[in-house]
Amino acid sequence: MDERTTIAEELRARVGRSAFHRSFGMEVDEASRGEVVLGWEAREEHLNLQGLVHGGVLATLLDTAMGLAIRSALDAGRRHVTIEMGVHYLRPAHPGRLRARGRVARIGREIAFADAEVIDRQDRVLARATGTFSVGHERG
Amino acid sequence: MDERTTIAEELRARVGRSAFHRSFGMEVDEASRGEVVLGWEAREEHLNLQGLVHGGVLATLLDTAMGLAIRSALDAGRRHVTIEMGVHYLRPAHPGRLRARGRVARIGREIAFADAEVIDRQDRVLARATGTFSVGHERG
């Protein structure tokens, strides 16, 4: 397998081990070192009173896309923990198929930066996020 | 009923009409004009691989607490839509009973500001957020 395939497989295995991610229903569509694309379908339970995807749900997608992008670029033995995240809601998110693209901006010795966007089928950006992550070495 | 009770009842009815909020399982514990406290219990499906509450789930709680705090202070006929939200993760969130307190910082003619925090049973702040909301008049 080439590096892309390996990275995607590792992230899929990771997502598959997490009760949260299985329940949320997201899939790793593409992955390379420092960048991932997730696929996800909004169901009835993700909609707010206006029939739009709840902002917290989009934040979850964005956080996961950033976290996995960072994971894809980290060596084994390093953790990635979200320190903070900022989300902008650019357009209403209607039910249906969505994608979330996460990208590493910089990985330092202790801190990493990433951004992500949620895109609809017409390639419009519905929401964007930036985030800061703690990426020091795991403590045994 | 006094004003507090009325506000709490209105928010409970609102939350009860939303498929998202029913599925998420949050309750309106307290509410007054401009401030709400939500109660919520982290279940297995809310945990990440480390066994901690997923950051996106905490963002959902914080967004909802801010949104309902603003709702509690708005006249009928005005909308409240999240424009942006920033979340800081101060401490790991272990499973169990959590509360989220949302507060209005300012409501203007078109824009409102709020903040919120997630607190555990020992009253430690686990996560905090600030948010900006569009609160103009609904369009018929």
Added chain:
Amino acid sequence: MDERTTIAEELRARVGRSAFHRSFGMEVDEASRGEVVLGWEAREEHLNLQGLVHGGVLATLLDTAMGLAIRSALDAGRRHVTIEMGVHYLRPAHPGRLRARGRVARIGREIAFADAEVIDRQDRVLARATGTFSVGHERG
């Protein structure tokens, strides 16, 4: 003059009328509809105790780059006022020539979104920002 030149001239005139911008010393290097590049040189008075450019100074550059990018895409008679701004500091900013690139992400009826980055002479991103602006019609 073509559109690019006109936009750049209008932004330069605007910056030239502002005591703040003259004192700060920034120049409009390039501008097109929805995107601007500012040039700026860090002087002694912009440095913190470590001899690096102060974070507030970088925030000022980023805010200005975003504001002018939005201005460049707005019709006359509309205002642009910063509602909120988030800044990430990716790398230390040493004294010398810096550029700030601002870009519109979306301009709505009342709200606009933009982002910006500060870049050094080696094209490294030192700081990035996202911002939200109020862009309704001016009130006579």
Added chain:
Amino acid sequence: MDERTTIAEELRARVGRSAFHRSFGMEVDEASRGEVVLGWEAREEHLNLQGLVHGGVLATLLDTAMGLAIRSALDAGRRHVTIEMGVHYLRPAHPGRLRARGRVARIGREIAFADAEVIDRQDRVLARATGTFSVGHERG
């Protein structure tokens, strides 16, 4: 001298050594462990075209108030570097005397969180910020 006086004196000495802070003109009005109040007067050169204090200038005040609040609570030998900062502009800031209050939210082993607000003479909050700081040990 009691602890409060000592902390305030140390921060004043620190501010006095910085070309940036001297030029900016801010003063340490009050300081205790984890909290500081700065005083500052907006001059002509701080105003934008509308005659209001520029958002980047308020961001500078907020960043400094947060940074000094963290400094006041850190042991010697630890650094404090801003990783990110989010600013909300709640009300227009007119020229005149302003104060900025900075407060520590949490200081961890490597990361610290703080918030700050800019207040006018009528005690109205004009702008608020939250920030994340790197506070590990200095490297010799």
